[in-house]
Amino acid sequence: GAGVSQSPSNKVTEKGKDVELRCDPISGHTALYWYRQSLGQGLEFLIYFQGNSAPDKSGLPSDRFSAERTGGSVSTLTIQRTQQEDSAVYLCASSLGGANSYEQYFGPGTRLTVT
Amino acid sequence: AQSVTQPDIHITVSEGASLELRCNYSYGATPYLFWYVQSPGQGLQLLLKYFSGDTLVQGIKGFEAEFKRSQSSFNLRKPSVHWSDAAEYFCAVDKSGSARQLTFGSGTQLTVLP
Numbered sequence: 001g002a003g004v005s006q007s008p009s010n011k012v013t014e015k016g017k018d019v020e021l022r023c024d025p026i027s028g029h030t031a032l033y034w035y036r037q038s039l040g041q042g043l044e045f046l047i048y049f050q051g052n053s054a055p056d057k058s059g060l061p062s063d064r065f066s067a068e069r070t071g072g073s074v075s076t077l078t079i080q081r082t083q084q085e086d087s088a089v090y091l092c093a094s095s096l097g098g099a100n101s102y103e104q105y106f107g108p109g110t111r112l113t114v115t
Numbered sequence: 116a117q118s119v120t121q122p123d124i125h126i127t128v129s130e131g132a133s134l135e136l137r138c139n140y141s142y143g144a145t146p147y148l149f150w151y152v153q154s155p156g157q158g159l160q161l162l163l164k165y166f167s168g169d170t171l172v173q174g175i176k177g178f179e180a181e182f183k184r185s186q187s188s189f190n191l192r193k194p195s196v197h198w199s200d201a202a203e204y205f206c207a208v209d210k211s212g213s214a215r216q217l218t219f220g221s222g223t224q225l226t227v228l229p
Contacts, residue, residue: 043219102166103161
């Protein structure tokens with residue numbers, strides 16, 4: 001089956017605009033994760049979903065960042081009033097989510113550039 | 116706070132040579148440990164993982180890693196590197212014990228010379 005897909009692959013936006021990044025996990029994977037990869041900060045955990053709920057939002061860098069997941073499948077990461085420091089590659093991953101299902105499968109990422 | 120250190124930012128080896136990538140962690144208990152590889156323009160791919168038991172774990176693509184509790188290390192090794200192994204390698208530690216949140220090292224970029 002298909003792997004984790006993310007769209008768009010590249011996004012250029014002006015400072016102050018809102019952006020939405022989409023993640024389609026592997027079918028049947030109940031857990032979904034968002035990470036951010038940037039030159040200055042490396043790979044950072046943002047948020048994790050089990051089903052449609054997000055028990056761990058500790059990694060979201062500010063209240064401009066939010067995420068939701070509907071139907072236990074697709075997730076959207078929204079960044080409001082984008083800033084230049086938001087420029088990064090945003091990676092999504094999914095996993096089976098049950099006990100002993102530790103492998104996270106990563107998508108190719110969305111490269112966000114804020115000008 | 117837990118952290119993961121990959122002391123080598125960039126390593127260059129010749130094709131056919133052996134490879135060792137270092138990873139040290141700082142964590143109160145024995146964590147779950149992972150190595151991922153990222154090729155240019157690709158997502159992260161899991162090479163191998165350690166949860167418990169045998170401290171030498173085998174992964175895909177001929178990689179192995181050894182967990183050494185006394186040194187808080189989880190170094191990645193390969194006996195003979197291929198040109199296709201050129202990529203960036205990330206060590207990661209699980210915070211929660213259930214792989215819900217991975218903390219990644221800063222990565223080691225591997226260059227393979229012909």
